[in-house]
Amino acid sequence: MMKTLQLFLWVISFFAYTACSSGTKKDESTHKQDKSEDTEHQVKSDNNANAHWEYSGEAGPEKWADLCPAYASCSGERQSPIDLSSSIGDRTEVTLERTYNCISGIEFLNNGHSIQVNVTGDKPNTLTVNNQVFELKQFHFHCPSEHTLDGVAFAGEAHFVHVAENGEISVMGVFIKEGAENEYLSHIIPFIPENTGDKSEITDEICPGKVFTANDKYFIYEGSLTTPPCTEGVNWFVRRDYIEASAEQIEALKKAMPAHNARPVQPVNDREFGKLDE
Ligand SMILES: [Zn+2]
Structure with a gap:
């Protein structure tokens, strides 16, 4: 009986293999579905590590992983953003300490996907996470928010991207809700580079x-960059309290970015996440 079954499976896999092998030279009998598409990917991307991507259409989020081999992580199991639940449990094993200074004369860049402030200075x-030091490299904006809270998106989200000496990344996400004018943003918005490729200096x-604030609380989980190459292993800290910005300020951010530059929420899968007090 077992032999018959084995033979049956072999015959099935043989025909499946021959049916899919005409366009490729691959000799594996698994992952055949992928093979017929390989050629197409290579034509589109030419293995370019920086293939063009967008927030909608042919190069939109559902297609990112297929645009080029370097973006394969975009179909990974531990991706960001995710929907956060206000009812999740606490995590107390993580310690967080921020040391931020005021800065001026830094670069503001419109990269076509977002508007990004590159942080430099003496x-x-x-950000110190469990004694590991991460340095703030840049912050940028998304409208609407990428993370959602109990299924609902905010008007916007700012991402503060920190990198450690070993290349590990920690991002702090801050929800932006429409409301009162935001003093912090009022020193940034006048310098917004309006068009893709534009740069300005924030004087x-x-x-x-x-x-x-000193008493901030965060949602904490392990995820990824929310844009290609969607690298995983990113430590996420999403501030539980939103900041407010006026309708005019949010409009000014939106005007300089692609409409809806937010990746859809990704499956949580088998991930630990929780709340954290700073
Ligand atoms: Zn971002």
Whole structure:
């Protein structure tokens, strides 16, 4: 009986193999579904590590993983953003300490996907997670928010991207809700580079620390970059309290970015996540 079954499976796999092998030279008998598409991917991307991607259409989020081999992580199991639940449990094993300084004369870049402030200066802005030091490299914006809270998106989300010496990444996400004018953003918005590829210098002094308070609480989980190459292993800290910005300020951010530059929420899968007090 077993032999018959084995033979049956062999015959099935043989025909399946021959049916899919005409366009490729691969000799594996698994993952055949992928093979017929390989050629197409290579034509589109030419193995380019920086294949063009967008927030909708042919190069939209559902297609990112297929655009080029370097974006394969975009179909991974531990991706960001995710839907956060206000009822999740606490995590107490993580310690978080921020040391942010005020800065001026820094670069503001419109990269076509977002508007991004590149943080430089003599005094590093650091985030220390369990004694590991991460340096703030840039912050940028999404409208609407990428993470959602109990299924609902906010008007916007700012991402503060920190990198450790070993290349590990920690991102702090801050929800932006429409409301009162935001003083911090009022020193940034006048310098927005309007069009893709534009750069400007923020001559006002800005203080990233003003976005946070000493008693902040965070949603914490392990995820990924929310844009290609969707690298995993990113430590996420999403601030539980939103900041407010006026309708005009949110409009100014949106005007300089692609409409809806937010990746859809990804499956949580088998991940530990929880709340954290700073
Ligand atoms: Zn982001």
